[in-house]
Amino acid sequence: MVQMVRVNGRNRGDIRLYALSTCGWCAKTKELLNSLGVEYSYVFVDLLPKKELEDTLLEVEKFNPAGSFPTLVINGSRVIVGFRETEIREALR
Amino acid sequence: MSGDEIPRELIEEKVSALRKDAESGGYFLNPDAGFVWQLARGLCINEKRYGYPSCPCRLAVGRREEDRDIICPCDYRDPDLEEFGACYCALYVSPSVAQGKTAPLPVPERRPTRSERVSVATRAGRTIDVPLPVWRCRVCGYLCARETPPLVCPVCKASKDRFERFM
Numbered sequence: 140m141v142q143m144v145r146v147n148g149r150n151r152g153d154i155r156l157y158a159l160s161t162c163g164w165c166a167k168t169k170e171l172l173n174s175l176g177v178e179y180s181y182v183f184v185d186l187l188p189k190k191e192l193e194d195t196l197l198e199v200e201k202f203n204p205a206g207s208f209p210t211l212v213i214n215g216s217r218v219i220v221g222f223r224e225t226e227i228r229e230a231l232r
Numbered sequence: 233m234s235g236d237e238i239p240r241e242l243i244e245e246k247v248s249a250l251r252k253d254a255e256s257g258g259y260f261l262n263p264d265a266g267f268v269w270q271l272a273r274g275l276c277i278n279e280k281r282y283g284y285p286s287c288p289c290r291l292a293v294g295r296r297e298e299d300r301d302i303i304c305p306c307d308y309r310d311p312d313l314e315e316f317g318a319c320y321c322a323l324y325v326s327p328s329v330a331q332g333k334t335a336p337l338p339v340p341e342r343r344p345t346r347s348e349r350v351s352v353a354t355r356a357g358r359t360i361d362v363p364l365p366v367w368r369c370r371v372c373g374y375l376c377a378r379e380t381p382p383l384v385c386p387v388c389k390a391s392k393d394r395f396e397r398f399m
């Protein structure tokens with residue numbers, strides 16, 4: 140599994156954010172997680188070396204067949220695709 | 233990542249160019265200037281990284297033939313503006329969103345998935361018997377009948393490789 144960057148905060152389960160470093164909605168999602176103060180891990184997929192990028196994209200596609208970003212995975216089961224603020228807030232309340 | 237640092241002036245130039253092109257083409261940029269700045273930065277990074285300004289909110293593979301449909305403005309901008317009031321990245325918005333009358337809706341990914349794209353690429357184009365081939369600009373829909381597509385679209389300035397055989 141790919142190395143993710145951990146951000147410390149309140150433990151609300153295993154929260155993983157797959158993002159792109161260039162994307163506006165990914166940045167907004169990350170800001171939202173920061174402002175909620177939850178603990179999470181993230182990775183900027185576009186910055187990964189080739190092999191890891193491919194593996195990570197396959198991982199994203201398992202949760203979100205469109206392979207789009209941001210993809211937020213909560214406890215390996217709940218998946219929120221895109222910056223859906225209300226949904227994210229509710230899921231992490 | 234280092235190497236992705238783009239000088240401020242370059243990003244500002246990009247923002248002005250986007251604004252100018254949008255105005256002359258009858259499009260509108262997101263009223264949130266900070267958000268536009270961030271996307272312009274993303275476009276500059278992608279241009280430097282891949283050699284073309286692919287969509288900041290989509291993962292490019294770095295091969296132009298495979299990323300062609302997501303070179304900004306992408307093939308999906310106009311239908312998304314029509315249906316959701318914004319393009320996928322919300323760089324471009326509808327007039328009513330630009331004026332702050334309505335909020336843009338979240339835009340689901342319209343681009344086919346990786347496996348769908350492979351099958352589309354290998355599907356034979358439909359051609360019928362016409363005196364000249366008809367080419368369609370995938371960005372703006374402009375049609376022309378000539379042996380080869382123009383170097384740039386006379387309407388939206390998309391490059392030759394954004395054209396598809398229409399008839």
Ligand code: SF4
Nearest residue numbers: 287304306319320321
């Ligand atoms: S979604 Fe918007 S910003 Fe992204 S490539 Fe299409 S037009 Fe450009």
